[in-house]
Amino acid sequence: MQIIIQIFIVVVILIHLYIVWLEMFAWTTRARKVFKQFKPELFEPTKALAANQGLYNGFLAAGLIWTFFIENHEWKLNITLFFLTCVAVAGIFGTVTADKKIFFVQALPALIPIALLMLGKI
Numbered sequence: 001m002q003i004i005i006q007i008f009i010v011v012v013i014l015i016h017l018y019i020v021w022l023e024m025f026a027w028t029t030r031a032r033k034v035f036k037q038f039k040p041e042l043f044e045p046t047k048a049l050a051a052n053q054g055l056y057n058g059f060l061a062a063g064l065i066w067t068f069f070i071e072n073h074e075w076k077l078n079i080t081l082f083f084l085t086c087v088a089v090a091g092i093f094g095t096v097t098a099d100k101k102i103f104f105v106q107a108l109p110a111l112i113p114i115a116l117l118m119l120g121k122i
Contacts, residue, residue: 001120008113009064009080012087015109016061023054037099060087081117084110 022031027050028043063083070076091107 013064016057019057020054023050
């Protein structure tokens, strides 16, 4: 079960590293193809805002990477749940305010390991 949870966490990390790259470094190129609902003329003026969002996603990925190096089981569990919950809340907020697809891309991949971790605590 622990390996399955770690695989899900790695998936969440990879998703967020992709988001970091997309929002910080490819906003005016690749992001145009991903965010088709945005008007093309909005990408250049919103480049700094997107980079800021990307930075926050980088912090989430860094926090989850950190959990792989925590040796104390209780701390590892608490820190992992904290960062996964941050990802899930961000995904749910994005679902409600921006695009329903965000639930499946961001929130659900975080909610699965949260559920598995909580089942392991019962």
